[in-house]
Amino acid sequence: MRAPWRGVLAVLLVLALSFAGAAVYAGWQAGPRLHAHIIQVISTSLESEVELGNTTITWFPPRLRAEQLTVRHHGRRDVPPLIVLSSFTAKLSFTNLWNKTIDHVVVDGLEINIPPRQGAEPRIPHPKGDGKPGGSGLYIRQITAQNARIAVIPRNEHKNARVWDVHSLVMHDIRPDRPATFEAALINPIPYGLIEAKGDFGPWDSDEPSETPLGGAYVFAADLGTIKGLGGHLDAKGVMKGVLDHIETEGQTSTDEFRLTSLDGQSLPLKTTYRAVVDGTKGDVELREVEVTLGRSRLHARGTIEGTKGVKGKRVVLNVQSQALDLSDTLRLVMKPDRPLARGSLIVDAAFDLPQGDADVLDRLELDGSVRAEHLRFTDDAIQEKVDTLSRKGQGHPEDLTIDAMASTAHSKFTLSKSRFTFKDLTLEVEGATVGLNGTYELGPKRLDLAGTLKLKASASQTMTGYKTWLLKPFDPLFRKQGAGTLLAIKIQGTSDHPEVGIDIKKSLQSK
Numbered sequence: 467m468r469a470p471w472r473g474v475l476a477v478l479l480v481l482a483l484s485f486a487g488a489a490v491y492a493g494w495q496a497g498p499r500l501h502a503h504i505i506q507v508i509s510t511s512l513e514s515e516v517e518l519g520n521t522t523i524t525w526f527p528p529r530l531r532a533e534q535l536t537v538r539h540h541g542r543r544d545v546p547p548l549i550v551l552s553s554f555t556a557k558l559s560f561t562n563l564w565n566k567t568i569d570h571v572v573v574d575g576l577e578i579n580i581p582p583r584q585g586a587e588p589r590i591p592h593p594k595g596d597g598k599p600g601g602s603g604l605y606i607r608q609i610t611a612q613n614a615r616i617a618v619i620p621r622n623e624h625k626n627a628r629v630w631d632v633h634s635l636v637m638h639d640i641r642p643d644r645p646a647t648f649e650a651a652l653i654n655p656i657p658y659g660l661i662e663a664k665g666d667f668g669p670w671d672s673d674e675p676s677e678t679p680l681g682g683a684y685v686f687a688a689d690l691g692t693i694k695g696l697g698g699h700l701d702a703k704g705v706m707k708g709v710l711d712h713i714e715t716e717g718q719t720s721t722d723e724f725r726l727t728s729l730d731g732q733s734l735p736l737k738t739t740y741r742a743v744v745d746g747t748k749g750d751v752e753l754r755e756v757e758v759t760l761g762r763s764r765l766h767a768r769g770t771i772e773g774t775k776g777v778k779g780k781r782v783v784l785n786v787q788s789q790a791l792d793l794s795d796t797l798r799l800v801m802k803p804d805r806p807l808a809r810g811s812l813i814v815d816a817a818f819d820l821p822q823g824d825a826d827v828l829d830r831l832e833l834d835g836s837v838r839a840e841h842l843r844f845t846d847d848a849i850q851e852k853v854d855t856l857s858r859k860g861q862g863h864p865e866d867l868t869i870d871a872m873a874s875t876a877h878s879k880f881t882l883s884k885s886r887f888t889f890k891d892l893t894l895e896v897e898g899a900t901v902g903l904n905g906t907y908e909l910g911p912k913r914l915d916l917a918g919t920l921k922l923k924a925s926a927s928q929t930m931t932g933y934k935t936w937l938l939k940p941f942d943p944l945f946r947k948q949g950a951g952t953l954l955a956i957k958i959q960g961t962s963d964h965p966e967v968g969i970d971i972k973k974s975l976q977s978k
Contacts, residue, residue: 500521500523501518501521504518504521504532505518508535508537511672512537512539512548512549512672513539513540513672513673514537514538514539514540514541514548515537515538515540515541516535516536516537516538517534517535517536517537518532518534518535518536519532519533519534519535520532520533520534521533527557527558528557528558528559529555529556529557529558530555530556530558531553531554531555531556532551532553532554532555533552533553533554534551534552535549535550535551535554536549536550536551537549537551539581539675542581545579545581545582545619546579546617546619547579548578548579548580548581548675549576549577549578549579550576550577551573551575551576551577552574552575552576553573553574553575554571554572554573554574555571555572555573556568556570556571557569557570557571557572567605567606567607568605568606568607569607569608570606570607570608570609570610571606571608571609571610572609572610572611573609573610573611573612573614574611574612574613575613576611576613576614576615577614577615577616577617578614578615578616578617579616579617579619579627580616580617580618580619580675580676580710580711581619581675581676582619582620582621582676582711605639605640605641606637606639606640606641607638607639608636608637608638609635609636609637609640610634610635610636611632611634611635611636612632612633612634612635613632614631614632614635615629615630615631615632616629616630616632617629617630618710620750620773624774625750625772625773625774630652630653630654631652631653631655632650632651632652633651633652633653633660634650634651635648635649635650635651636648636649636650637667640668641669642669642670643669644668644669645666645667645668645669645679646666646667646668647664647665647666647667648663648664648665648666648667648682649662649663649664650662650663650664651663654686654688656692656693656779656780657688657689657690657691657692657693657696657700658688658689658692659686659687659688659689659700660686660687660688661684661685661686662684662685662686663682663683663684663685664682664683664684665680665681665682665683665706666679666680666681666682667679667680667681667682671709675710676709676710676711677709677710677711678709678710679708679709680706680707680708680709680710680713681705681706681707681708682705682706683703683704683705683706684703684704684705684706684717685701685702685703686700686701686702686703686719687699687700687701687702688700688702690721690724691727693827694824694825694826694827695726695727695728695826695827695828695829696724696725696726696727696827697723697724697725697726697727697733698721698722698723698724698725698733698736699721699722699723700719700720700721701719701720701721702717702718702719702720703717703718704716704717704718704740705717708743708744711745712743712744712745713743713744714741714742714743715741715742715743715744716739716740716741716742717739717740718737718738718739718740719736719737719738719740720735720736720737721735721736721737722735723735724736724760725799726799726800726827726828728826728827728828728885728910729799729800729801729828729909729910730800730801730802731798731799731800731801731802732798732799732802734760734761734795734798734799735759735760735761736758736759736760737758737759738756738757738758738759739756739757740753740755740756740757741753741754741755741756742754750770750771750772750773751770751771751772752770753767753768753769753770753771753784754768755768756768756784760795760799761792761795761798761799762792762795763788763790763791763792763795763796764788764789764790764791765786765787765788765791765814766786766787766788767784767785767786767787767818768784768785769782769783769784769785769818770782770783771783773822774822777822778822778824779822779823780822781819781820781821781822782818782819782820783817783818783819783820784817784818784819785815785816785817785818786814786815786816786817786818786835787814787815787816788812788813788814789813790811791811791812791813791814792811792812793806793808793809793810793811793812793839793842794806794808794809794810794845796812800909801912801962806845807844807845807846807849807962808842808843808844808845809841809842809843809845810839810840810841810842810843811839811840811841812837812838812839812840813837813838813839813840814835814836814837815835815836816833816834816835816836816837816880817832817833817834817835818831818832818833819831819832819833819834820832828885828909829884829885831882832881832882832883833880833881833882833883834880834881834882835879835880836877836878836879836880837877837878837880838875838876838877839875839876839877840875841873841875842873842874842875842876842894843871843873843874850871853872853874853896854869854870854871854872856896856898856899857869857872857896857897857898857899858898859898859899859922859924859928859929860896860897860898860899860922860923860924860929861897861898861923861924862898862923862924862925862928862929862951864928864929864930864931865931869897872896872897873896874894874895874896875894875895876892876893876894876895877891877892877893878890878891878892878893879891880892885908885909885910886906886907886908886909887906887907887908887909888905888906889903889904889905889906889907889916890904891904892904892905892916892918898922898923898924899920899921899922899923900920900921901918901919901920901921901956902918902919902921903916903917903918903956903958904916904917904918905917905918905958907962911961912961912962912963913960913961914958914959914960914961914962914965915959916957916958916959917955917956917957917958918955918956918957919953919954919955919956920952920953920954920955920956920969921948921950921952921953922950922951922952922953922954923950923951924951924952925942925945925946925951925952926938926941926942926945926951926952927939927941927942928951929952944975945974945975953974954969954970954974955969955970955973955974956968956969956970957970
């Protein structure tokens with residue numbers, strides 16, 4: 467989870483200290499010299515080029531106000547200004563002017579652009595000073611900011627800046643030589659929701675703002691329905707630590723009723739735990755470890771969340787693996803029937819790619835991988851009976867009713883693109899018989915279009931009883947191919963609710 471408020475905290479801390487210094491100075495100086503002094507203080511503190519509009523000071527009540535501030539870090543013109551500020555007001559107290567203390571600072575109309583570090587490797591700054599209140603400079607008891615906007619500028623020029631709207635921010639006990647505490651509320655655009663965070667920030671690194679320390683905890687509540695194709699309410703919580711361009715974070719999410727809204731499936735509980743690193747040099751998030759529990763299924767994922775300059779949103783690229791994906795839960799997610807079509811355990815290894823865009827998630831999602839189903843049984847008695855009959859015939863015992871409730875296995879390579887699965891070497895195995903198929907399955911209409919072969923251990927005549935056995939004996943050599951007692955060309959069409967299985971006799975006789 468990203469920690470975007472970090473830039474707001476950084477700049478507010480330094481601005482507050484700078485203006486507080488100006489407020490103390492104003493106790494002895496006024497007029498144009500105050501304006502020049504504020505510029506000098508901010509320029510020195512932030513090591514930046516400063517432009518400032520009107521500044522005023524009033525004494526009843528005592529207030530220092532500045533307007534139209536622009537700060538360019540190190541005078542850089544290759545990136546947006548570090549700070550663009552509409553107004554900044556320090557609420558003063560006569561008794562505190564002499565001990566370099568400011569009670570309250572209010573900021574409005576703040577835009578911050580945290581520049582990328584310029585060195586090859588990040589430096590980890592260390593707190594300085596003795597840590598005693600007021601012992602090494604100015605002290606601000608509280609800073610309040612509203613309507614702030616922050617952009618974290620990546621080092622990679624091909625990446626978009628990450629822009630955040632800060633709903634509210636309060637900081638306490640701001641000193642130049644030790645961390646300040648903060649409470650922040652931010653609006654997350656996609657999925658839309660509110661992030662609330664609190665923790666410690668600082669001290670400010672004037673040489674490299676992106677290397678200022680940050681640590682704390684956060685909670686996040688979001689509506690997944692703001693992403694087309696998804697549904698559910700997400701709740702998350704986590705912790706973070708590091709410096710501004712390298713934040714390590716870990717946490718948990720919970721969505722009680724996660725669903726794919728473009729399908730007829732049911733909702734399932736979805737929980738995740740994660741460890742991630744926010745890389746400010748690229749503007750990307752490295753997902754080092756994500757453990758997913760979907761219903762009764764468990765999955766493991768790792769990858770990146772990355773942006774592309776000029777393209778809205780983020781691309782999610784993952785490797786997803788599972789040794790225990792519950793087939794019935796998976797079918798519940800994509801199909802409407804109360805009872806899933808089959809039960810079993812899936813082993814999955816797939817590349818997951820969700821590009822940016824406003825289209826439905828299933829229309830954007832790309833998958834490429836392999837799947838294996840173990841202990842596969844169908845819940846529909848009629849379908850399971852067909853599997854059992856296939857096994858009896860394949861073993862050459864068509865009337866042996868002890869061959870019952872046969873478990874099968876299946877495996878395949880697959881791709882998913884634009885809501886269509888394409889299967890390569892889809893193989894269903896039950897004792898005595900093997901089905902090999904290639905083809906497609908479309909999620910929306912649930913349309914099947916598969917073709918392949920059916921191999922039986924038994925000869926054609928052994929699959930029958932009575933006079934049919936003698937009628938088929940002359941044809942046994944015609945169907946005995948590729949090491950199988952019987953080889954038939956088959957096709958499966960229709961829908962997953964009403965599949966139609968056919969045998970192509972002509973193709974079966976022609977195959978080698």
